[in-house]
Each structure stands twice: as C-alpha cells, then as structure tokens.
Amino acid sequence: xxxxxxxxxxxxxxxxxxxxxxxxxxxxxxxxxxxxxxxxxxxxxxxxxxxxxxxxxxxxxxxxxxxxxxxxxxxxxxxxxxxxxxxxxxxxxxxxxxxxxxxxxxxxxxxxxxxxxxxxxxxxxxxxxxxxxxxxxxxxxxxxxxxxxxxxxxxxxxxxxxxxxxxxxxxxxxxxxxxxxxxxxxxxxxxxxxxxxxxxxxxxxxxxxxxxxxxxxxxxxxxxxxxxxxxxxxxxxxxxxxxxxxxxxxxxxxxxxxxxxxxxxxxxxxxxxxxxxxxxxxxxxxxxxxxxxxxxxxxxxxxxxxxxxxxxxxxxxxxxxxxxxxxxxxxxxxxxxxxxxxxxxxxxxxxxxxxxxxxxxxxxxxxxxxxxxxxxxxxxxxxxxxxxxxxxxxxxxxxxxxxxxxxxxxxxxxxxxxxxxxxxxxxxxxxxxxxxxxxxxxxxxxxxxxxxxxxxxxxxxxxxxxxxxxxxxxxxxxxxxxxxxxxxxxxxxx
Numbered sequence: 001x002x003x004x005x006x007x008x009x010x011x012x013x014x015x016x017x018x019x020x021x022x023x024x025x026x027x028x029x030x031x032x033x034x035x036x037x038x039x040x041x042x043x044x045x046x047x048x049x050x051x052x053x054x055x056x057x058x059x060x061x062x063x064x065x066x067x068x069x070x071x072x073x074x075x076x077x078x079x080x081x082x083x084x085x086x087x088x089x090x091x092x093x094x095x096x097x098x099x100x101x102x103x104x105x106x107x108x109x110x111x112x113x114x115x116x117x118x119x120x121x122x123x124x125x126x127x128x129x130x131x132x133x134x135x136x137x138x139x140x141x142x143x144x145x146x147x148x149x150x151x152x153x154x155x156x157x158x159x160x161x162x163x164x165x166x167x168x169x170x171x172x173x174x175x176x177x178x179x180x181x182x183x184x185x186x187x188x189x190x191x192x193x194x195x196x197x198x199x200x201x202x203x204x205x206x207x208x209x210x211x212x213x214x215x216x217x218x219x220x221x222x223x224x225x226x227x228x229x230x231x232x233x234x235x236x237x238x239x240x241x242x243x244x245x246x247x248x249x250x251x252x253x254x255x256x257x258x259x260x261x262x263x264x265x266x267x268x269x270x271x272x273x274x275x276x277x278x279x280x281x282x283x284x285x286x287x288x289x290x291x292x293x294x295x296x297x298x299x300x301x302x303x304x305x306x307x308x309x310x311x312x313x314x315x316x317x318x319x320x321x322x323x324x325x326x327x328x329x330x331x332x333x334x335x336x337x338x339x340x341x342x343x344x345x346x347x348x349x350x351x352x353x354x355x356x357x358x359x360x361x362x363x364x365x366x367x368x369x370x371x372x373x374x375x376x377x378x379x380x381x382x383x384x385x386x387x388x389x390x391x392x393x394x395x396x397x398x399x400x401x402x403x404x405x406x407x408x409x410x411x412x413x414x415x416x417x418x419x420x421x422x423x424x425x426x427x428x429x430x431x432x433x434x435x436x437x438x439x440x441x442x443x444x445x446x447x448x449x450x451x452x453x454x455x456x457x458x459x460x461x462x463x464x465x466x467x468x469x470x471x472x473x474x475x476x477x478x479x480x481x482x483x484x485x486x487x488x489x490x491x492x493x494x
Contacts, residue, residue: 005048005051005056005057005060005065006048007048007060007067007069007098008069008100009067009098009100010099011070011071011099012209013073013096013180014071014073016201016202017201019076019198020186020202021074021075021076022073022074022076022118022119023071023072024073024095025063025072026062026063026112026115026116027117027126028064029062029063029160029161029171030160030161031159032058032061032064032160032173033158033160034058034155034157034158035134035157035158035457036156037052037053037061037154038141038152038154041154041177044102044103045102046102046103047100052155058157061154061155061157062157062175063095063097063112063115063116069098070098071098072095072096072098073095074091074094074095074096074118074119075090075091075094075181076088076090076091077185077188078185078186078188078189078192079185079252079253080185080188080251080252080299081250081252082282083286083298085188085192087189087192088120089122089185089252090118090119091120092120093113093115093116093117093125094112094113095115095116096111097110097111097112098110107179107180108177109177109178109179109181110154110175110176111177111178112173112174113128113173113174114127114128114132114133114159114172114173127161127163127171128163129169130158130170130172130446131169131446131449132174132264133173133174134172134442134449134457135263135264136263137153137174137461138460138461139266139437140152140176140260140263141153142464143244143260145464145466145467146242146433148235148238148239148242148244149231149238149258149260150260151177151178151261152177153174153176154175154176155174155175156172156173156174158171158172169450178259178261180256181255181261182202182205182256182257183251183254183261184252184254184300184302184303185250185252186202187199187202187303187307188251188302191305191306191307196310199307199310200310203221203224203307203310207220210257211223214227222311222321222325225300225307225311225325228256228258228300228303229328229329229332232254232296232329233329234332234336235260236292236333239260240289240337241337241340241341241344242373242433243268243269243272244268244269245276245279245287245292246262246287246292247266247267247277247278247490248264248265248279248287248492249287249292251299251302251303254299264279264490264491264492265279265280265281265489265492266279266490267487267490268372268373268436268438269289269372270373270438270480270486271369271370271372271480272362272365272369272372272375273289273366274289274290275288276289278439278488278490279489279490279491280489280491293329293330296333297330300329301326304322307322337358338354342358343431344376344431345358345361345414346417346431347413347414347417348417348427354413357413360406361375363402364395364400364402364403365395367397368395368398368400370394370396371394373433373434373480374394374478374480375394376428376431377428377433378390378391379410380428380429382407382410383421383425384421388407391407392404392407429470431468434468434471434478435463435464435467435477436467437464438477438480438481439481439490440485441456441460441477443487444456445460459474460477462474
C-alpha cells in the first residue's frame with residue numbers, strides 16, 4: 001500500500017505581511033510527465049525522492065497536487081530593467097510552493113516556473129515552453145558543479161499543454177530551488193512607495209534568514225548591505241572566471257543571498273571578447289562581459305538607496321555610510337578576480353602583482369580570438385616542449401611575439417611555486433573546466449527535444465556532472481562550435 005506523500009514544509013515568507021505576496025495555487029496542468037528529476041538535490045533537501053518519482057509526486061512537483069501544509073504564493077517585487085524602473089513586476093509565471101529545511105540545515109525555497117498566470121503576469125500566459133526549462137536546468141546545474149553560487153533545478157516536467165511563442169512548442173515547468181527568491185527589486189518595490197516599515201520588515205527577514213550572525217549588531221542594516229556587496233563581488237568574479245555572461249542583470253535578477261538567478265539569455269563565451277554580448281534584448285551592450293562588475297555596483301546602489309532610512313535617521317549620514325560601503329565592491333571584485341584567474345594559471349598563491357600577467361593573457365586572447373575555456377584548460381600543454389604548439393594553435397596569431405613572450409613569463413612565474421609538472425598540471429585541471437554548457441550544445445539539446453528526442457539533453461547533463469575531469473566518452477562536448485554551429489544570440493524565455 002502506497003503511503004501518503006509528505007513534505008516537511010516550514011514556511012517563513014508566508015508569515016510576512018500580505019503586501020509581500022498573493023497566496024494562490026498554481027494552475028493545474030493537464031498531463032504532467034517527468035523529463036528529469038534531480039535525485040541528489042532532492043535527497044539533500046530531505047524530500048521523499050522515491051515518492052516523487054510516482055505520479056502523485058510528479059503532480060506535486062508540477063503544482064497539480066497541493067499538500068495540506070503548503071502555502072503556495074506569488075511574490076511581488078519591482079526592478080530596474082535595462083536601467084528603467086518598473087514599479088511592479090512580481091512572479092508572473094512563477095509560484096513559491098513553500099520552504100523546506102535541508103539535511104544541512106539550510107532553508108530553501110521550492111519554486112515553480114511556468115506554472116500559469118498570477119496577478120503579476122502582465123498580460124502574459126504564465127506558461128513556459130520546453131526550451132527555457134531545459135536551458136535553465138542545464139546551466140543552473142552546470143553552475144553548481146563549477147562551484148558557482150546558484151539556484152538549482154529540482155525537476156523539469158512536461159505539462160501536457162502546447163504553448164505558442166514564435167511557434168507552438170511543448171509546455172514545460174521547472175521546479176527550482178534557491179536559498180530564497182528575495183531580490184534587490186523586492187526592496188525597491190516598497191522603498192519606491194515610501195513604505196519604510198515594509199523595507200524594515202523585509203530587511204529584518206533577510207537578516208534572520210541569510211545573515212543571522214549580524215542580527216544583534218548595532219549597525220545591522222549597514223552590515224546587511226556590506227554582506228550583500230561582498231557576496232556579489234565574489235559571485236561576479238566567479239561568473240567571469242569561466243566566461244559567463246548573465247545577459248539580463250536587472251535589479252530583479254540580483255538576489256540578496258548571492259546566488260545566480262534567471263538563465264534566460266545567459267551564455268558562456270566561446271572565443272574571448274571583452275565586449276561580448278549574446279542577449280538579443282541587450283541592444284546597447286549594457287550587460288556585456290566586461291561591464292558586469294560595474295552593473296553590479298549600479299544595482300547595489302539601488303539596494304543602498306532602499307536601505308537609507310534604516311541605515312541612519314540623518315539622510316546625509318546614511319548616504320555617506322552607504323557610499324563608503326559601495327566603494328569596497330570593485331577592490332573586492334579585483335581581489336577575487338586575481339585570486340581566481342591566478343589559480344586558473346596554476347599559481348599556488350596569487351599576488352596583486354600577478355594582475356599584469358593576467359591582463360596580458362586576456363589581451364592576447366582578445367587579439368588572438370582564442371577559446372576561453374580551452375585557453376586555460378590547455379595551459380598544461382605548455383609544460384611539454386612537444387605539446388606547446390597545441391596551445392599556441394588556439395590563437396589566430398600563434399607566432400605573435402607578445403604571445404610567445406607571455407608563455408615565457410608564465411613559465412617563470414610558475415617556477416616560483418616550487419612544484420613538479422605533475423602538481424602544476426593537477427592545479428590546472430582542478431581550476432579549469434574541461435567542459436562547459438556551450439551555447440551550441442544547449443541549442444542542439446533544445447532543437448532535438450522539440451522533435452521528441454531528449455537524449456542530447458540527458459547526455460549533456462551527465463557530462464556536466466564532472467566538469468573538471470577528462471571524460472573520453474564526452475570529448476566531443478568539449479570542442480568549440482564549428483563555424484556553422486556558432487550561436488551569436490541568446491533569447492529570453494518569456
């Protein structure tokens with residue numbers, strides 16, 4: 001006899017004032033079928049994984065079956081989109097099913113994307129096509145295995161519906177997990193309405209949920225801003241260390257927890273370019289690769305503005321304190337950047353003076369049009385005279401004197417590590433992925449899936465479980481795109 005499905009929900013956001021959300025159920029989809037279930041994540045969350053593979057569990061994952069202890073809701077928030085303020089956004093095609101406390105003690109949201117209309121849908125249908133769901137599953141789980149703070153994918157499901165975008169496509173839902181879905185835009189929503197009491201309620205909630213160590217501090221709201229700044233400086237440096245471009249860094253897509261959220265027009269760079277833009281809606285290059293740290297500061301400034309009444313009663317004092325905190329972002333980011341790229345270069349303990357070595361490499365990558373991922377992964381070829389040409393061949397100008405000189409300087413720097421070639425090779429392997437979810441691979445997965453073939457999707461997911469390991473069976477997935485496979489633009493999934 002099958003036992004009744006039980007999930008130990010522990011909902012805290014639903015205890016906030018009703019202005020923060022609308023309680024409602026997801027739309028019941030006609031025929032939910034599982035595409036992919038993330039059993040390791042489910043187990044970490046303490047969920048009944050075996051039951052979730054049964055139809056009643058699948059119906060729960062897709063929002064069709066609501067348990068007695070659930071309080072599903074759609075969150076409200078505002079946001080600056082491409083620099084323009086939109087006073088009300090909110091979960092237009094998402095729904096918070098509830099919160100669970102995982103085996104590691106971390107409170108996590110379980111949220112659906114593509115679960116139907118909400119009061120915040122703004123004329124949209126609240127649905128999602130199959131492509132955006134597969135994209136987010138692939139990229140968010142890749143971010144996790146690459147060691148980057150991120151929301152994660154618990155499950156992808158067919159809804160049994162057809163949705164119309166450019167053309168009719170299968171409808172799908174993503175069940176997503178996050179430490180929370182609170183955004184800078186959540187603060188903006190109440191601050192722009194002059195509701196300082198709600199800003200305080202939200203700030204206290206964020207502190208209690210994510211930064212409880214500052215709860216009793218005398219300047220806890222200053223400390224909250226500093227915590228978020230520090231987390232974001234690390235996050236952006238981690239993104240860029242693998243050539244990731246978010247593509248839509250609006251304030252409603254920057255979390256208070258420091259996790260990556262929203263995988264619409266995001267992309268991993270193939271050939272390096274400081275000014276690379278993939279997002280089809282970023283017409284001015286606002287969110288190009290090299291601009292991401294500066295946009296982070298811009299977004300964090302909007303958070304600081306929202307918190308000013310809490311930082312100090314005197315506005316001039318509050319502004320000064322906020323400005324002092326915002327000024328730490330770029331130095332912090334730079335320190336993380338030097339450390340991360342230094343380690344990618346197999347430097348045991350990167351120092352500030354390594355910045356010149358790093359900058360010269362990127363300059364050579366730009367002029368030589370080299371592949372971001374392979375340039376770093378194949379540095380190990382420079383350790384053997386017979387293999388050196390393989391690394392130089394990644395550049396369009398392999399005999400460039402500046403490039404040749406850089407390799408000599410790098411070797412001299414590596415010698416200071418006092419390490420064996422085997423240890424250096426291991427350090428390169430540990431810090432540079434062999435495989436990333438390249439844009440053309442994602443597009444191939446989506447294209448095949450729309451024809452009913454999910455094998456590419458499942459194969460890529462499997463390969464990305466061990467991105468730092470050379471896997472002979474997935475060697476074809478490590479190659480850059482052929483000329484006819486290059487993806488020049490990525491698209492938002494709404």
